[in-house]
Amino acid sequence: MxxxxxxxxxxxxxxxxxxxxxxxxxxxxxxxxxxxxxxxxxxxxxxxxxxxxxxxxxxxxxxxxxxxxxxxxxxxxxxxxxxxxxxxxxxxxxxxxxAAFIDVKKCTDCGICYDKLKDNDIILQGYSKNNAPLYAINREKIDENKITLKEICPEGAISVSDKxxxxxxxxxxxxxxxxFDPFNPERKGTYGYEKFPNVISGLDLERIKRQNGFPARPSDGAAAQKIAFIQCVGSRDENLGNLWCSQICCPYALRTAESLKHKNPDLDITVFYMDIQNTGKSFPVFYETCKNDIRFIRSIPVDIFPAENDTLNMRLFDEAQGATAMETFDLVVLSIGIMPxxxxxxxxxxxxxxxxxxxxxxxxxxxxxxxxxxxxxxxxxxxxxxxxxxxxxxxxxxxxxxxxxxxxxxx
Ligand SMILES: Cc1cc2nc3c(=O)[nH]c(=O)nc-3n(C[C@H](O)[C@H](O)[C@H](O)COP(=O)(O)OP(=O)(O)OC[C@H]3O[C@@H](n4cnc5c(N)ncnc54)[C@H](O)[C@@H]3O)c2cc1C
Ligand code: SF4
Ligand code: SF4
CATH class of the missing domain: 3.50.50.60 (FAD/NAD(P)-binding domain)
Structure with missing residues (x-):
């Protein structure tokens, strides 16, 4: 059978x-x-x-x-x-x-559709060359562009139908x-995500590194020199009702920080945290190595304000010093977690x-x-x-x- x-x-x-x-x-x-x-x-x-x-x-x-x-x-x-x-x-x-998709059997991955329409986000390019097809239609953007879309592919691979x-x-x-859905950091209003261009999420940093190879500031494309990571954004947060630890954000923040530091030892990187999720086979040893390269401050910042030259002022209570403190960064990365x-x-x-x-x-x-x-x-x-x-x-x-x-x- x-x-x-x-x-x-x-x-x-x-x-x-x-x-x-x-x-x-x-x-x-x-x-x-x-x-x-x-x-x-x-x-x-x-x-x-x-x-x-x-x-x-x-x-x-x-x-x-x-x-x-x-x-x-x-x-x-x-x-x-x-x-x-x-x-x-x-x-x-x-x-x-x-109703709108690219036919894998007809698409030759030539990229003509992407080159013509990428500026308005109608065609998306996959991250992997193994994706077939390499391009896809952004459904949210198609309505007003149906006719143009149909005609744009020389192979007739773009299918746009009313049905x-x-x-x-x-x-x-x-x-x-x-x-999962990544936590939407706009919900943490005091951090100014989407208001201040140089406050970005962990996912944004991945995209920026992929495009530029270095931590470029969205405001001007310049390489950030002083970077803060804020942990537990969206996770372990009673006010949001999200009590779980997302488990992945400490490892990705620390690995990212270490790999940035490896490429540019002059970078000044600080991680603000409650606890570091220090589990896994080799992670505790890795965490100890990180302490040589990265500054760790046990405090979750209260809020962020824009400062001169698109820098950001961050206000926090520094437990070690027992006092409130203010510090300025070029780029702030919010370590967002895993939501349903x-x-x-x-x-x-x-x-x-x-x-x-x-x-x-x-x-x-x-x-x-x-x-x-x-x-x-x-x-x-x-x-x-x-x-x-x-x-x-x-x-x-x-x-x-x-x-x-x-x-x-x-x-
Ligand atoms: C900022 C960030 C950085 C991370 N970095 C790391 C890292 O460095 N290392 C690491 O090990 N982990 C990392 N993670 C965790 C990692 O992303 C997850 O472990 C992994 O993506 C989980 O895979 P998944 O298949 O369960 O879910 P997903 O990656 O979310 O894939 C789910 C798929 O299902 C599709 N889908 C959703 N709904 C439907 C539906 N209704 N019908 C059909 N399809 C649907 C989605 O389009 C998607 O393709 C990170 C997470 C975040 C948020
Ligand atoms: S993995 Fe780290 S940053 Fe993420 S929720 Fe857990 S403790 Fe917070
Ligand atoms: S760090 Fe190691 S596991 Fe991660 S992508 Fe590079 S080679 Fe693979």
Whole structure:
């Protein structure tokens, strides 16, 4: 008997890792990704290596993407979401493909569409050369540009229709790997994100480093010399009701700071923190090394004000000194954390699998972190709660094993 198909919702590192494991075990996988690209958040991260690898995991995402794209057992549905799911013996699923997309079979990755339309953000370029196609349409920007869009591609690969298209699928099991939303730092109003250009988020810094190779200040493009990282932005915050530690922001801030320092030893970097999430196999040793290069101040700044030459004044209570202090920086990086995906409620209702009190998918069995309350539906990666790349991949492997057991497939 032919093994059953599996549907995976979400093409980030967790969804890709689960898809790859299942395909290697001989199953056909439908990988459903709502954006125009595979890779999720982590495909945009830069390598943090100094003279040695700092184990940030960024390169494993690129490698996994290449493996998934090259695997003919994995059917990739980009720009697609689940419209509805019905459980009979198997799951009957209706997929909804957005009305505007780039046809992977026709696109030659020539970049003509991107060059012509990149200034108004209608066409997006993927981070990875292994993304196929390398370009995607930014759905939010298309309405007023339909005609221009259709004509812009010499290969006719751009499809813009008034009608959304649908596709029916059957799957024996489902993995939910829809990931997380980064905390929106505008919610921390006193830090002036979006008001002061040189207050940026950890994700913004990744984009800036990728584009420039150094920490360029958004206000003038100049290389920042004095940089502050503020930890726990959005996480461990009673006022916001977000009590969880996101687990990833201490490691990414410290690895980023170390790799910036390695490239430019003259940089002056300060990390403002409550506690450093000092766990993991090699992290405690790494943290000790960081103390030689980075200044650590145990205090979460109160607010930020603009100062001369686009610098920023930061007000804080310095616990060590027992007094309020003011300090000026060129660039302030807000170490934003992992929040539940805003699609979780819709997906929870569609599938009948509950969320926990924080808004992540809830496990029905506390000892099995990939379980949900419905047989045959599993959860993987940050859809279940904060995790780094390596932990998301390991969790995805467990979800794939759960699927194989459920379907009675021997690996
Ligand atoms: C600023 C920042 C820096 C970080 N740096 C590091 C680092 O250096 N090292 C590290 O190990 N970790 C880092 N992390 C954590 C890392 O981003 C996560 O571990 C990883 O992205 C989790 O992968 P995921 O697949 O669970 O989720 P995601 O990366 O969020 O991927 C989920 C995918 O599902 C898709 N999706 C969402 N909803 C739907 C839907 N309804 N239908 C279909 N598709 C959907 C999304 O478009 C996305 O492609 C960082 C996190 C942040 C916020
Ligand atoms: S794990 Fe990170 S630091 Fe190490 S090589 Fe890969 S991307 Fe670079
Ligand atoms: S990982 Fe660090 S910065 Fe992130 S929430 Fe936990 S303690 Fe705060």
């Amino acid at each position: 032919e093994p059953k198909n599996v549907m995976i919702i979400g093409g980030g590192i967790a969804g890709m890792a689960a898809a790859w494991e299942l395909a290697e075990a001989g199953l056909n996988v439908d990988l459903v990704e709502k954006s125009g690209f595979l890779g999720g958040h982590a495909i945009g991260y830069t390598c943090k290596a100094t003279s040695e690898c700092l184990q940030c995991g960024a390169c494993s995402v690129e490698k996994m993407l290449k493996d998934v794209v090259g695997n003919d057992k994995i059917n990739i549905h980009l720009s697609t979401e689940v419209e509805n799911i019905k459980k009979n013996n198997d799951y009957s699923i209706k997929l909804k493909k957005t 959304t298209s649908y596709e029916d699928l059957t799957a024996g099991a489902i993995i939910v790997a829809t990931g 995906n805003s699609d979780n409620e819709k997906l929870s209702a569609q599938m009948g699998i509950p969320l926990d009190e924080d808004g992540f998918f809830k496990n029905s069995d506390e000892l099995n972190k990939t379980s949900t309350s419905i047989d045959g539906i599993f959860v993987a990666g940050t859809a279940q709660g904060p995790k780094n790349i390596a932990a998301s991949m390991a969790h995805a492997g467990q979800a794939a094993s759960g699927v194989l057991n459920y379907l009675g497939v021997n690996k």
